Amino acid sequence: MTRERIIAATSKVLAEKGYDATTLREISREAQAAPGLVHYYFGGKDQLLVEVLQEAGQRFNQTMKLLVQEVPADQALDAFLTKLYERVGQEPNVYRLRYESFSLGLHNPLIEPKVRERLAQRREEIGSVMAKVLESDTKGSAIDPNTLASLLLPLFDGLALQKIMDPTFDLDASYQLLARMLHSLLSHAGE
Amino acid sequence: MTRERIIAATSKVLAEKGYDATTLREISREAQAAPGLVHYYFGGKDQLLVEVLQEAGQRFNQTMKLLVQEVPADQALDAFLTKLYERVGQEPNVYRLRYESFSLGLHNPLIEPKVRERLAQRREEIGSVMAKVLESDTKGSAIDPNTLASLLLPLFDGLALQKIMDPTFDLDASYQLLARMLHSLLSHAGE
Amino acid sequence: MTRERIIAATSKVLAEKGYDATTLREISREAQAAPGLVHYYFGGKDQLLVEVLQEAGQRFNQTMKLLVQEVPADQALDAFLTKLYERVGQEPNVYRLRYESFSLGLHNPLIEPKVRERLAQRREEIGSVMAKVLESDTKGSAIDPNTLASLLLPLFDGLALQKIMDPTFDLDASYQLLARMLHSLLSHAGE
Amino acid sequence: MTRERIIAATSKVLAEKGYDATTLREISREAQAAPGLVHYYFGGKDQLLVEVLQEAGQRFNQTMKLLVQEVPADQALDAFLTKLYERVGQEPNVYRLRYESFSLGLHNPLIEPKVRERLAQRREEIGSVMAKVLESDTKGSAIDPNTLASLLLPLFDGLALQKIMDPTFDLDASYQLLARMLHSLLSHAGE
DNA sequence: GATGAATGAGGATTCATTCAT
DNA sequence: GATGAATGAATCCTCATTCAT
Structure with a gap:
C-alpha cells in the first residue's frame, strides 16, 4: 500500500522535476511516507527511480x-x-x-x-x-x-x-x- | 582564453554527464582552471551551463x-x-x-x-x-x-x-x- | 536535546565571535553535532542566529x-x-x-x-x-x-x-x- | 587621489553594510578603482577597514x-x-x-x-x-x-x-x- | 602608479543514507 | 513494518589576495 503510494509519488515528481532534481524528501512528502522507507523498499534512490x-x-x-x-x-x-x-x-x-x-x-x-x-x-x-x-x-x-x-x-x-x-x-x-x-x-x- | 577553455570543457562534460551530473569541479579540472573562475566569468553554474x-x-x-x-x-x-x-x-x-x-x-x-x-x-x-x-x-x-x-x-x-x-x-x-x-x-x- | 545543544553552542560562539564571524562549523563542533543539523532544525545559518x-x-x-x-x-x-x-x-x-x-x-x-x-x-x-x-x-x-x-x-x-x-x-x-x-x-x- | 576615493567609499559602505558584509569588490566599485589597489595602498581588507x-x-x-x-x-x-x-x-x-x-x-x-x-x-x-x-x-x-x-x-x-x-x-x-x-x-x- | 585576470581556501547548503527505536 | 533524527560527503559559491603586465 505504502509501496504503491511511493511509486505513484515518484512518477509524479519525476515527470515534473526530472531525474536529478527529484529528491527523496519530496517523494516521501508527496507519498506521505517516512524518508527511510524508500531504502526499506527499494534499496536507494537510484533503484527506486x-x-x-x-x-x-x-x-x-x-x-x-x-x-x-x-x-x-x-x-x-x-x-x-x-x-x-x-x-x-x-x-x-x-x-x-x-x-x-x-x-x-x-x-x-x-x-x-x-x-x-x-x-x-x-x-x-x-x-x-x-x-x-x-x-x-x-x-x-x-x-x-x-x-x-x-x-x-x-x-x-x-x-x-x-x-x-x-x-x-x-x-x-x-x-x-x-x-x-x-x-x-x-x-x-x-x- | 581561459574563458574559452571553460566553455569547451563544459561542452564536453555536459555531453557526457548531462546537466545535473556536471560538476564545476570536473569542469575546472578539464579546463585546468580554478573553480572560482566559473563564477568570475559566468556568475554561477546555471548561467554557464x-x-x-x-x-x-x-x-x-x-x-x-x-x-x-x-x-x-x-x-x-x-x-x-x-x-x-x-x-x-x-x-x-x-x-x-x-x-x-x-x-x-x-x-x-x-x-x-x-x-x-x-x-x-x-x-x-x-x-x-x-x-x-x-x-x-x-x-x-x-x-x-x-x-x-x-x-x-x-x-x-x-x-x-x-x-x-x-x-x-x-x-x-x-x-x-x-x-x-x-x-x-x-x-x-x-x- | 541536540537542538538545545546547538542553541547553547550558538549563544556561546555568537557572544564571542559576533554574527558574521560565527561559522556553522564552529557551532557544530561546539555542540558536537553534524553540520547538516543546523539546516535540519533551523533551515539555515541566518534563521538559527x-x-x-x-x-x-x-x-x-x-x-x-x-x-x-x-x-x-x-x-x-x-x-x-x-x-x-x-x-x-x-x-x-x-x-x-x-x-x-x-x-x-x-x-x-x-x-x-x-x-x-x-x-x-x-x-x-x-x-x-x-x-x-x-x-x-x-x-x-x-x-x-x-x-x-x-x-x-x-x-x-x-x-x-x-x-x-x-x-x-x-x-x-x-x-x-x-x-x-x-x-x-x-x-x-x-x- | 584614488586613495582618498577608496577611503570615502569604504566609510560609506562600512556604515551601510557593517564590517563583515563590506567587500573589497563593492568598495572598489564604489570608488571606481581596481580591486588590487586596496592591497597596494593599505595592505589588505582588515588594515583598510x-x-x-x-x-x-x-x-x-x-x-x-x-x-x-x-x-x-x-x-x-x-x-x-x-x-x-x-x-x-x-x-x-x-x-x-x-x-x-x-x-x-x-x-x-x-x-x-x-x-x-x-x-x-x-x-x-x-x-x-x-x-x-x-x-x-x-x-x-x-x-x-x-x-x-x-x-x-x-x-x-x-x-x-x-x-x-x-x-x-x-x-x-x-x-x-x-x-x-x-x-x-x-x-x-x-x- | 594602476589593472584585473586568476587563485584557492573556507563557507553555507543539500541530500542520500543509516540506524536506534 | 515503519519512523525520523542524525550523519557527512559533496556541491556551489564568495571573497580576500596575488601577480604579470
Missing part, C-alpha cells in the same frame, strides 16, 4: 501493444495513427517519463541497454503492424516493414516532444500529412 | 542553415537528406547537447521558451527548403511546406536519438526510405 | 521584568538600580548578545523592526517602574515617567557597554552618581 | 573637542548639550561608524584597546568640560567631574543608538529632561 522508469516504459509498450490489437485489420493504418495521435495530447506525463528515460539512458551506461532494448521491442511491434498493412495493401511491395517502423517510432516520439514543448504545435496537421505520405507510399510502392 | 547550451543550440541552427544553402537547387531534396544523414554519424556530441537542451527545457520554465523558439526557427528553415523543393517539383501541390517541416524536424531528431542510443541502428535504410516517401509524396501530390 | 538572538532578547526583557516585580515598592528606585548594576557584572554574555542584536538590527532591515520593538517594550517597562516611583515620591511632579525611561534605558545599555569594553571602568561610581541624580531630581521636581 | 574606523573615531573625538571649545564658559552646560543633540540628528553615519567600531572592538582583541582608549579619552574631555561647569556653578560640590563624564558619555552614545534605530524616538524630550536633571543635581549638589 530506475524501477519506476522501467515500469513506466513497460507499461508504455504494453499499452501501445494493446492499443494496436484492438484495431480491425482493414482500417489498420488510419486507426493506428489516430490512436497514437490521441494519446499524445491526453497523457503528456507518460511521454515526459519516456523522455526522462531516454535522458537517463543517454548518460547512464547501466540503464542504456534497457532503454535500447525497449526501443527495439517497440520498433518490432510497429513493424508487425506495418507488415499487416503492407500485406493487405500492396502487391509485391519492396518496402520492409521494419525499416518503415524504424522511421515511424522516432517520428512519433519526435512529434510528441514537439507537442509537449510547444502546446501550439499543430500535431493534427502533422498526423494528417503523415497519413497522406503513408498512403501515397503504399499505393505506389511497387512502381 | 545555460549559456553553453544556448550557444550550442545557435551553432546547431546556424550550421544547418549554411549546410542547406550550399546545396544546388536542382538536387535539393536528396542532397539535403544526405547532409543531415552524414551529420548525425559524425558529430554525436552535437546531438547529445541538443537533447540535453531539450531535457533542460522540459523541466526548467525559464529555458523552455528559448528551446521552443529554436525549434520553431528550425522548422521554418526546413520549411523554406521544402518550399523550394515543392515549387520546382510539383504542379499545384496541396502540400504546405511548413507542415512538411513540422514532420521532418521531429523525424530527424528522433532518428538521431535512435542512432545515438543504438549504434547498430540502420540510419542509412531509414533515410533511404524517407527519401522514397518524400519523392512518392511529391510526385503524386496533386492527385 | 536570528532565532537565538531573538530568544536571548526576549529572555533579557523577561528577566528584567521579573527582576523589577520582586522589588518592594517603598525602596523601588534604589533596589532597581542595584539589581541592574549587579546584572551587568555577572552576566557579560547577556549584554554581548544584546549588542550583537543591536549590531544586526543596524544593518539588517528585516531584523531592525524587531529590535526596535524590543527597545520600545523595554522602555515601557522601565516607564511603569518609574511611574510608581514618581507617584510615591513626589507631589505634583511634572516629570513624565516614559521620558525618564527613555533616558534610563540607553544609559543602562551605554554603561554596560563601557564596562564590557573596559573592565576597569568604575561602574559602581556611575551608578551611585546616577542614584544621587535621580533622588535630586525627584525631590525637587516640583520646583 | 581598521584604518578607516580609527580615523573616523579620531575625527569624531576631534570634532567633539572643537565643538566644546567654541562654547562660551558661562553657558557651557546647555550649549554643550544642544550641540550634541544637533549632531546626532544631522550625521547618523558618524554614529553608525562609531557603533561599527564598538562592534569590532567587542570581538577583535587587537582593536579593543584602541577603542577603549578612545572612550577613555572622550570621557576625559567631557570630564574637563564638566569640571568647568561644576566650578562655576557650585560651592564645594562633592561631585567628581570624571564620574559625571562616565555617566554622560554612555548616555550620549546610548541615546544616539536609540535615535538611529527608531527615528520616531523623541530625542528632544530626553535631552531636555537630561538638562533638567543636571541643573537639579548641580544646584543641590552640596546638600
Whole structure:
C-alpha cells in the first residue's frame, strides 16, 4: 500500500522535476511516507527511480501493444495513427517519463541497454503492424516493414516532444500529412 | 582564453554527464582552471551551463542553415537528406547537447521558451527548403511546406536519438526510405 | 536535546565571535553535532542566529521584568538600580548578545523592526517602574515617567557597554552618581 | 587621489553594510578603482577597514573637542548639550561608524584597546568640560567631574543608538529632561 | 602608479543514507 | 513494518589576495 503510494509519488515528481532534481524528501512528502522507507523498499534512490522508469516504459509498450490489437485489420493504418495521435495530447506525463528515460539512458551506461532494448521491442511491434498493412495493401511491395517502423517510432516520439514543448504545435496537421505520405507510399510502392 | 577553455570543457562534460551530473569541479579540472573562475566569468553554474547550451543550440541552427544553402537547387531534396544523414554519424556530441537542451527545457520554465523558439526557427528553415523543393517539383501541390517541416524536424531528431542510443541502428535504410516517401509524396501530390 | 545543544553552542560562539564571524562549523563542533543539523532544525545559518538572538532578547526583557516585580515598592528606585548594576557584572554574555542584536538590527532591515520593538517594550517597562516611583515620591511632579525611561534605558545599555569594553571602568561610581541624580531630581521636581 | 576615493567609499559602505558584509569588490566599485589597489595602498581588507574606523573615531573625538571649545564658559552646560543633540540628528553615519567600531572592538582583541582608549579619552574631555561647569556653578560640590563624564558619555552614545534605530524616538524630550536633571543635581549638589 | 585576470581556501547548503527505536 | 533524527560527503559559491603586465 505504502509501496504503491511511493511509486505513484515518484512518477509524479519525476515527470515534473526530472531525474536529478527529484529528491527523496519530496517523494516521501508527496507519498506521505517516512524518508527511510524508500531504502526499506527499494534499496536507494537510484533503484527506486530506475524501477519506476522501467515500469513506466513497460507499461508504455504494453499499452501501445494493446492499443494496436484492438484495431480491425482493414482500417489498420488510419486507426493506428489516430490512436497514437490521441494519446499524445491526453497523457503528456507518460511521454515526459519516456523522455526522462531516454535522458537517463543517454548518460547512464547501466540503464542504456534497457532503454535500447525497449526501443527495439517497440520498433518490432510497429513493424508487425506495418507488415499487416503492407500485406493487405500492396502487391509485391519492396518496402520492409521494419525499416518503415524504424522511421515511424522516432517520428512519433519526435512529434510528441514537439507537442509537449510547444502546446501550439499543430500535431493534427502533422498526423494528417503523415497519413497522406503513408498512403501515397503504399499505393505506389511497387512502381 | 581561459574563458574559452571553460566553455569547451563544459561542452564536453555536459555531453557526457548531462546537466545535473556536471560538476564545476570536473569542469575546472578539464579546463585546468580554478573553480572560482566559473563564477568570475559566468556568475554561477546555471548561467554557464545555460549559456553553453544556448550557444550550442545557435551553432546547431546556424550550421544547418549554411549546410542547406550550399546545396544546388536542382538536387535539393536528396542532397539535403544526405547532409543531415552524414551529420548525425559524425558529430554525436552535437546531438547529445541538443537533447540535453531539450531535457533542460522540459523541466526548467525559464529555458523552455528559448528551446521552443529554436525549434520553431528550425522548422521554418526546413520549411523554406521544402518550399523550394515543392515549387520546382510539383504542379499545384496541396502540400504546405511548413507542415512538411513540422514532420521532418521531429523525424530527424528522433532518428538521431535512435542512432545515438543504438549504434547498430540502420540510419542509412531509414533515410533511404524517407527519401522514397518524400519523392512518392511529391510526385503524386496533386492527385 | 541536540537542538538545545546547538542553541547553547550558538549563544556561546555568537557572544564571542559576533554574527558574521560565527561559522556553522564552529557551532557544530561546539555542540558536537553534524553540520547538516543546523539546516535540519533551523533551515539555515541566518534563521538559527536570528532565532537565538531573538530568544536571548526576549529572555533579557523577561528577566528584567521579573527582576523589577520582586522589588518592594517603598525602596523601588534604589533596589532597581542595584539589581541592574549587579546584572551587568555577572552576566557579560547577556549584554554581548544584546549588542550583537543591536549590531544586526543596524544593518539588517528585516531584523531592525524587531529590535526596535524590543527597545520600545523595554522602555515601557522601565516607564511603569518609574511611574510608581514618581507617584510615591513626589507631589505634583511634572516629570513624565516614559521620558525618564527613555533616558534610563540607553544609559543602562551605554554603561554596560563601557564596562564590557573596559573592565576597569568604575561602574559602581556611575551608578551611585546616577542614584544621587535621580533622588535630586525627584525631590525637587516640583520646583 | 584614488586613495582618498577608496577611503570615502569604504566609510560609506562600512556604515551601510557593517564590517563583515563590506567587500573589497563593492568598495572598489564604489570608488571606481581596481580591486588590487586596496592591497597596494593599505595592505589588505582588515588594515583598510581598521584604518578607516580609527580615523573616523579620531575625527569624531576631534570634532567633539572643537565643538566644546567654541562654547562660551558661562553657558557651557546647555550649549554643550544642544550641540550634541544637533549632531546626532544631522550625521547618523558618524554614529553608525562609531557603533561599527564598538562592534569590532567587542570581538577583535587587537582593536579593543584602541577603542577603549578612545572612550577613555572622550570621557576625559567631557570630564574637563564638566569640571568647568561644576566650578562655576557650585560651592564645594562633592561631585567628581570624571564620574559625571562616565555617566554622560554612555548616555550620549546610548541615546544616539536609540535615535538611529527608531527615528520616531523623541530625542528632544530626553535631552531636555537630561538638562533638567543636571541643573537639579548641580544646584543641590552640596546638600 | 594602476589593472584585473586568476587563485584557492573556507563557507553555507543539500541530500542520500543509516540506524536506534 | 515503519519512523525520523542524525550523519557527512559533496556541491556551489564568495571573497580576500596575488601577480604579470
